[in-house]
Structure formats: structure tokens, C-alpha cells
Amino acid sequence: MTDFLTDGDYAFSHCHLLTCEKLTAPEINSLLDAADLAAELSRRGEGHPHYLAGKTLINLFFEASTRTQSSFELAAKRLGADVLNMNVSTSSVQKGETLIDTAMTLNAMRPDIIVVRHHAAGAVQLLAEKVDCSVVNAGDGAHQHPTQALLDALTIRREKGRVGGLTVAICGDIKHSRVARSNIDVLNSLGANVRIVAPSTLMPSAPDRLGVTAFTDMWEGVKDADVVMMLRLQVERMGGTFVPSQREYFHFFGLDQDKLSHAKPDALIMHPGPMNRGVEIASTVADHPRSVIQEQVEMGLAIRMAVLASVARTPRGGARTLANTQRY
């Protein structure tokens, strides 16, 4: 069995993965390298090293998710972990238990890794401050979704051979998107030119301070792009609050053949899923030969194996001290 974590110059040495904001290029590349190897093992149908043998992983999802949760579950099982899926909608959280109490309860079960998704920004960090095990952020509100950005970077790197120097246009609901925030951080760390494309109502405030170029005209925004990354638009934001209608949104911000023709001829088409066909992306484009949407799912599994194996190397109990924590 082939190891995919090399001990020598492996740069990622954190016990948590909470945010991409402070990840360095060597840290990101070490995760991508490991995931690349893991992906090859999967493709060859070989088994993976049981880095997580005898360890317990809890999937704690406060927001419904099929894809991310099953991806984490499968990644953990391939590495030999015992996996517990917490179905939060039927748990005591519904009875008014606070996030901290839930965290303390799970902590008492002595897991090795908790994977958390929560609807509030910062909730995963709050939880990480209170438990003794590794915590992996699977999405916190509109803040961060680190494994998504890493899998996107891996997909780009495998297709294009590099990330640095490429022009990546992230299009859609940037304001509410944790995927966009994480991608901006990772792509900037790797030296890509990042553009964001959205109507002003779906732009974050102060986009110029985020290290990106902002466009409200999609034809301009995707011009000569190497990668066009679409984001999902939540249905509840279509009905006249942020955009007037689905029809108008698709006309100006949906990726169709016409807008795609302004990107480079070999531009990649990406989407984190699940797609709203006919809202942010035309069906023909989603199934286009240059669409790497299925590969993104495959790389998601590989990245999650690399991340779980990496954070598990840090001994339990080493995670407690974080600067700036409050004494409550």
C-alpha cells in the first residue's frame, strides 16, 4: 500500500482545518499533493493506507447536506475510521441545546475528529475552542468551506498543470457564499488572478479589499478567463429580494454558450453543486466537454482523505490554545 502523506517536507501541520484565510501556498500544495496521490490510488482501485484505523470521526451537520457529508464519510471509511453521523434535525439541538453543550457532549465521547457544518459564520471555530479533538470545517454560514476550495484548486491544477497565473472568474451569489470566500483565499495564495462576477446586490461589501477584481457585467468578467466557476443561487434569494427573477438572473448572470464564448477556448467550467440548471448554468454548458463538475466531486473525496489524514497526525489535546478566545 502506498503512503500519500510524505513525512519529509509536508508543510500542513495543523490539528484543525477551520478556514483558508491563513493557509500558505506550501501548506495548500502539500494537501494537494497528498490528495493527488490518494486520487490515483482510488482510480487504480487499490486500497488506501489506514491512517485513521482505530479512530472515530463524527459528522456533525447542523445543515442538511448529502454530498459533503457522504464525501467526508466515505473518505474517513477508506482510511479505516469509525464514522458516526449525527442527525442534528432529530437531536437535542432541536430541544434548545446550545452549540457549546452539543460540543461538550460529543467531546466526552472522545472522538478524534469532528467534521462540522453550521448555518452561522464562526460557529465551527467556536466549537473548536471547546473540544479536545481535531475539527474540520465543512461550511460555516457565509464564512468558509475549506475543503471545497481545496478540491477546486486540485481540480484546476490537474487540468491546467498549475494554478498560479491563471485567471479564475467566480460568478454568482458571492455575498452569501462560503465557497467564494474560501476560493478567493486559496486561489490568491496560489497566485491566481481572481475575479468575482455578480450583480451589486450579491456582491460583498468592499470587494476591492478582498484581493479580487469585481465585475457586474458577466461578459466582461469571464473575458479570457481560464476557469469559470459558477456558484449556486439559493431559491429564496431569487424572488425579488436580491434579484428580481430567475429569468432575469439567468439572462445576465447564468452561464450559457454566449457568455462562455468570451472565456478562453479551453476554459474550465466548474460548479460546487448542487446545480440549478437554467438558473445559474445552462444544461448544455453543465454537460459541456470542458465541464469538470464530476471531477470536482471525485477530487472532493481525495482532498477530504488528505485533510483527515493530515489533521489526525496532530495529537489530541494539542488543539486547545487559540489566541483571542473569550473566557466564557
Place this chain on the structure above:
Amino acid sequence: MPFFARPPELAQPPKPTVLINARLIDPDSGRDEPGGLLIEDGKILDLGPSFRRNAPAGYQVIDCQGHIVAPGLIDMQVFTGEPGSEHRETLHTASRAAAAGGVTTMIVMPDTKPVIDQVALVDFTLRRARDNAIVHIHPMGAMTMGLAGDEMTEIGLLKRAGAIAFSNGKQSIMNTRVMHQVLQYSRDFDALIAHFAEDAFLAGSGSMNAGELAARSGLSGIPKEAETIILERDLRLVELTGARYHAPTLSCPESVAAIRRARAAGLKVTCGVSINHLTLNENDVVPYRTFYKVRPPLRGEDDRAAMVRAVQNGDVDVIVSSHDPQDADTKRRPFAEAADGAVGLETMLAAAMRLHLSGDADLKVLLRAMTSGPADLLGLDGGRLQKGAAADLVIFDAQAPWVVNRDDLNSRSKNSPFDESKMQGRVIRTLVAGHTVYSYAPLDNNS
């Protein structure tokens, strides 16, 4: 252990007392000189340099050891939990926190359960304060029933019962017609309307200042315009009605500019700022530190600096602590779901000293905004070192260094944004109507 008076002791007449060896600072008259001060029947009988070393016979002597004697602070915005949330703060615990912070009068907000929107509840607050508190307490009456913003309260009767001014608490009145009527009606009773200005629709689900940091944190932001839009609306209505209007907690220079324009037009308009917005900024909030989640949200450093300048140049009349006790249940949550508010009674003076020590504001100007400024607005007797004024006094050591420790706070809730902060300037003793209600050092029998 510090000394605190017990409420029943305050019902006794105070002993005639003389403060000697003091540095007398009266922000209103500008007095700043070595001297002493005589107290009889709870009032300042006399004061001046001649009493610096001379203690007349028959007086209890307090040697101030050269420390500052100033009027006790008047805090115009204090939230307590009584009635309804006594686990967070009672009038008793808030008054101890006040005494420890040199605050001798506090105005308590109507945001309680039930809301202070009835004569009986004003009376309740005053009686509970009389029996349990060691500083003066005046309730702020609600402007609308249940603070719901729909139906005006009995402003005349509430005022007669002892409501010192009127507020809609943490809620802005979004219905312009209701606001118009409240302002119109309040003028007949010369009632002061202190209205928190924030457009509820524009603020939406926001939880911090709009801008780069909110965008990076994935938090919905509250733009300054949420404040200025409602403030400008209110000022138009003040122009229409001639009411007395106070904007209690402004957060940005754009709002101060609006107040200046209104004053230039001759309107009876005043404004305040919380000590948090003078000493903290939005950078303190990152990463998701809920103790810094306050309303209005902490703004950028430029705004903070501009608000300090507005205090220094006299555009801002009042500094408040905006003391707002919250417990772990309401604060130990994801940022967007955590309650707003920070305790501040005990740290307001020390935090204000930071602005003095940094050279950004004069001590007298800062003190004025916490003494005679609010006294004039509210028609209170305190706030001045003057013959015949109430002997509500604070003695403080402007040099003493200390570190805030939440466990030492007298407030029942410990949500201080200054926890573990280094401070310079400490309250040595606080007197209310001639009684020592707080002393940092234990009292021996002679003093």
C-alpha cells in the same frame, strides 16, 4: 475586599464630612485646583483651597492624598435585568457596579420584562431602587407600549411618576407617524425623547459594521446609513414639532454632522456616544468575539477617532457606559446569534482616562460629558462641585495602574470587552449624598 455601603445605611443622615488634600475638578466651571470640600446634610456646604489642610472640628475627615475629587458620574444609559432577568443584573448589583465605577446616578432603560411602560412599573423601579440600590436611580420610560413602536405610552403620567426621560430602548420606531406623534405629544410635557436610531430594515440581520471585515467574516453588515437615515428623519420631525430630542448612542461622524446642522438651525437636539465606541473598533470583533458585539456596532478606527474629536470639540454632550449585562447563555453563541451588549459601569471612567492619557481629549471635557452634560439634559441636581449641590462625588487616582479581571467585576454579568485590559486610573471612593457607598480600600472605623 472593597467596602460597599448597605442600602439601609443610606437612609440615615450622613455624618458631616470634610475631604482634605484633594485636587478639585469641576468640569462645569473649569475649576482644577488643590483644595478641600465640606459636606453637610448630604450637600456640598463649601469648597475651595482654604479647606485643603484645614479640617474644621466635628467633621469626619477623609484625606484624599492628592487624588482627584470630581462630581459623581451620571450614566444616562444602563440596562439592568430588573424586573424579569434578575439572573443577569438587579438594580442592587448594578448599583454596586456603578459605585465601584464612580457612577452616582444611573438612568435605567425600559427594556425589561415587563417593559417600563406603566406608571406602576416606574413606581416599582423607584421603590426597588430606594430599598436596594446604593446610588441614585431614575427610570427611563418607554415611548411606546411594550417598545413595539405602535402605541404611545402615558408620557405625562409616567413623567409625573418619575420617568426622567423617554426611550424606545434598543428598538427604533420605524413607523414615522408614531414617531411624529410621540415627539408632538412629548413637547406638551417638556419630556426628553432619547431615541436609538437604526433603520431596522437596512440593518436587517446584520451583526457587525458593514465593510471588509464583515465580508471576510461572512457576517451580514450594518451600514452607517442605518443610523443616519433614521437620525435625519427624526431631526426633520423635531423641526416640525419642536420637541426635545437626544440621540443617545451615535457611532459615526456623519451622524454628528447631522446633529450639528440641526443645532445650527436652532433645534433642541443633543447627542451621546458610548464609551465602547470611543475606545474600541471593529477590529476588536474579529474573530467572532461576541463580547464586542454591541449596538450600534463598533465602527472603523476612523469613525472612532472622529467620535473622540466630536467629544473634545463639544459636539457630543454625553458619554454613556451603555452597560448591558448578558450571560453565557446569550453571549456564548455563534456571533450572529449572540446578544448585543457589554457591561461598562465599572470601566467607563478608566476607559475614558485612556483618551485623556493618549492626549486625544481633555480630562475636563471627558468628565463634563459624564457629569454636568447629562445633568443639564435631565434636569438633575448633581454633576457639579458647587455650594449647595448634592454631595455625589468620586475620588479617583488618575495614576493607579490596574488590570480588569472579570471575576472582580461587581456586575452580576461578566461580559466586559475590557476583560484583561490594562487600565490607568482607579476609583478610590464614591460618595452618594455624603455617604461613602464604595471604597477601594477597606474602611477602618475612623474614616
